Amino acid sequence: MHQMTLAEIARGLADKKFSSEELTKVLLARITQLDPQLNSFISLTEELALEQAKAADARRANGESGALLGAPIAHKDLFCTQGIRTSCGSKMLDNFKAPYDATVVAKLAAAGAVTLGKTNMDEFAMGSANESSWYGAVKNPWNLEHVPGGSSGGSAAAVAARLLPAATATDTGGSIRQPAAFTNLTGLKPTYGRVSRWGMIAYASSLDQGGPLARTAEDCAILLQGMAGFDQNDSTSIDEPVPDYSASLGDSLQGLRIGVPKEYFSAGLDPRIAELIQNSIKELQKLGAVIKEISLPNMQHAIPAYYVIAPAEASSNLSRFDGVRFGHRCEQPKDLIDLYKRSRGEGFGPEVQRRIMVGAYALSAGYYDAYYLKAQKIRRLVKNDFMAAFNEVDIILGPTTPNPAWKLGAKNSDPVAAYLEDVYTITANLAGLPGLSMPAGFVDGLPVGVQLLAPYFQEGRLLNVAHQYQLNTDWHTRTPTGF
Numbered sequence: 001m002h003q004m005t006l007a008e009i010a011r012g013l014a015d016k017k018f019s020s021e022e023l024t025k026v027l028l029a030r031i032t033q034l035d036p037q038l039n040s041f042i043s044l045t046e047e048l049a050l051e052q053a054k055a056a057d058a059r060r061a062n063g064e065s066g067a068l069l070g071a072p073i074a075h076k077d078l079f080c081t082q083g084i085r086t087s088c089g090s091k092m093l094d095n096f097k098a099p100y101d102a103t104v105v106a107k108l109a110a111a112g113a114v115t116l117g118k119t120n121m122d123e124f125a126m127g128s129a130n131e132s133s134w135y136g137a138v139k140n141p142w143n144l145e146h147v148p149g150g151s152s153g154g155s156a157a158a159v160a161a162r163l164l165p166a167a168t169a170t171d172t173g174g175s176i177r178q179p180a181a182f183t184n185l186t187g188l189k190p191t192y193g194r195v196s197r198w199g200m201i202a203y204a205s206s207l208d209q210g211g212p213l214a215r216t217a218e219d220c221a222i223l224l225q226g227m228a229g230f231d232q233n234d235s236t237s238i239d240e241p242v243p244d245y246s247a248s249l250g251d252s253l254q255g256l257r258i259g260v261p262k263e264y265f266s267a268g269l270d271p272r273i274a275e276l277i278q279n280s281i282k283e284l285q286k287l288g289a290v291i292k293e294i295s296l297p298n299m300q301h302a303i304p305a306y307y308v309i310a311p312a313e314a315s316s317n318l319s320r321f322d323g324v325r326f327g328h329r330c331e332q333p334k335d336l337i338d339l340y341k342r343s344r345g346e347g348f349g350p351e352v353q354r355r356i357m358v359g360a361y362a363l364s365a366g367y368y369d370a371y372y373l374k375a376q377k378i379r380r381l382v383k384n385d386f387m388a389a390f391n392e393v394d395i396i397l398g399p400t401t402p403n404p405a406w407k408l409g410a411k412n413s414d415p416v417a418a419y420l421e422d423v424y425t426i427t428a429n430l431a432g433l434p435g436l437s438m439p440a441g442f443v444d445g446l447p448v449g450v451q452l453l454a455p456y457f458q459e460g461r462l463l464n465v466a467h468q469y470q471l472n473t474d475w476h477t478r479t480p481t482g483f
């Protein structure tokens, strides 16, 4: 039962082959049995799940239908869930029970999705390895000595290990696509503003975007359908109609123009990954796509710009966690300054503290123009590169990551080495574009992802290209041994 995709579950429930309650029990037992190896959950919500599953079964018995009605999922632990711990992977929020549901959580619950729990993540979504969580590192089910990617590593590891079919995640600089690549999943970061950020604990507000992690493009379409849409509670949410994503999965790729940036194949890329990317290009050519070399000349500046903008926004967003308004409070403070210092010093881990310091420095008088303003100018140049490219091509294709998943601890002493691994993903966040990662093969038994980028609001196009590819390849069906 645990091998089923969301699409298969929807068919099975509609045909009354099993109930949501039965399926939910099977998956909860599987999580209890297998997750100790992975550490992919921070909280399990068994009671809520069984209640939601029974309610979904009752709605089906009353004639209701819907692809998510009775479908088990989990939420990354930065989506606020009413009355349930929402920790953001941090000691700071270990005791925080959200007083309301995030819009994404509420929308999925209304569609009948069943919440099995809250997944582990890098602290405040800062990281690419899921090692900065206060609840401990998450392991990659493909090799337990390797990282699953981050920051949505818990969602990725759980879905890859078949503990559940799909989960929500967020992507500020790659945190949906990179863990998807590292664990052989399909993950979609939507256009900025497509999915509401209300109730999604902020890291860098101009970059953060929620989206689906699943095994197939078909399942990403189903989950995105339940997440997307205008929300008046989020001032950056965009009032654009939401298309039927599943309906966009039948288009032919005949004549589709795929741009391959020459900058993507530089020295930093593992040659074995480069070869797998070339293979995926050949596959898409067989399906009728036309390949064109393009250039994204400002890509080289994207990492430094991102690692100024994201920490700058984080330093401002995280100021609310002061032990007074929100978060952990130290014992017996001497005075107000001592309360702030010790509460934040005890509550935040080292990576979060590093980012707050970098961000506050970049925003301080005298350095603002040199760092923050300059980074914003680069951001515009990165966006302009994409706009020029999309005049010539329909999608852009390349690797999701320069290397496969590294060993746990391998980059702990050198944060910049980890930042450099984000080179292919962060440009989409800087420009606000949608991006998808899908399985494209293996290197040393570790999964490799190919990334597709599209113009604003063309999530349907990305999902369709990935779906056509998945109809003709079987990488996405491979299961890690032991799960």
Ligand code: GLN
Pocket: 125, 126, 127, 128, 150, 151, 170, 171, 172, 173, 174, 175, 176, 203, 310, 422
């Ligand atoms: N690795 C990037 C960072 O640490 C991206 C994280 C994310 O997308 N949340 O900022």
